[in-house]
Amino acid sequence: MTKFNYLLALTISYGVLLSSCGNDEAENQNSTETTKEVVEVETAFILPSPLQVASIFKNSGMEYVAGIGNDFKNENKYTSNISKFIALGLYSGDLAYYSLNKQKQEAINCLNTIRKISGAIGLESVFGNKELLESFEKNIDNEDSLAYVIAEIQMELDSYLADNEMNHLSSVIFAAAWIESMYLGSKSTNDKNKQAMTNQLSQQYLILGNLTNSLHKAAQVNAGFAPLASEISAINDLFNSFEYLKNKDTEEVTSTITDEELAKLKAKIEEVRKKLVEGAIS
């Protein structure tokens, strides 16, 4: 019986190997008849990290305003997996904000909240990585070194999601982090940094086309992400309705957002952020 079983297995393996060898042979024959036709493969895209978006604002003079991040107590509101992935994004945006603004205790509390949430959605191997956590604590007093540690955590997260065929979740987490960063950026604008912050807020349209497409793909994998996709899509539509972007597909964008458009954008960001923070999109 045992021999039969092994023979059966060997026969299957051999059959598969033969068929694959056959394909190679066919490919070799075809390769001698190479044509000039070029196969264009679908474009992939790289979303920036939450830390990068926050650092753009920081570099434009963003100043710290206490108490505007997502309350750590809200963590209990996020009961579904969808809301936990969104919350992970919101707190990632906050972590970047606290770290770049040297808010040591807030950054530690934020990372602990992220660890709790990530543990509940199967990402404990990324955020529970002992070495990274030790490195985080060791560098807590130096915001530049801390930024490198956060960037390293982001790299671990991206690799983990890519290797486990969960790429669609990257865009979900980033979308929530982006909303949070836009909210924090708009709330941290004052007379001193207004011009630079406005320029940075107005160039954020650049990622929205890709982010929207990516979220629609995520919604195909899990319909629960469809409401988030439609919220981001609405922000993209709002940007596209602004005068300064009307010829963006054919001409270089040289003008900037008007005060009225900026007010509309801030109001929309605030509206979407409120829904995310309250766990209403899940």
Next chain:
Amino acid sequence: MLKKSLITLVLAAITLFSIHVNAQCKSREITKGCKKNLESYKYSGAAVTDIVIENKPKKYDVEFTAYQGQKYRLIFCSSGNVDGLQLNIFDKPKTIKSRKKVYDNSQGIEGNFWVFEPAKPGNYFVEYEVPAANNETTNKQACVVLIVGYQNQK
């Protein structure tokens, strides 16, 4: 007998599946090997591209956003050598006729990375031009990871 046959079939299937899985891209392993090239740049994001070399040349595009006030380092890591791989950066998607090449291999690619300082903020497109296989092509599959690092300009 049926039970034992089933177990053996499952084992055979697992073996074959493992071979298939091993052939796929393992982002973490590849990234780990070349992240040191980021040096003083901070990690922004990465794209994993599974390249299959066939009897027709292929073009793969990876898009990334360059913001005002930042410069970038693009790092190419590969699971295997791809003969004749050409890398270009364009300022617009391939669907737009006025797309211009802003950077290519001839401008130097040192240690598999480029420093890219975009003239203006916008979305840029890194194109991998993969030649068709010929009789000397030994490596027909490769995994290319493009890592983007950023640095704030003062």
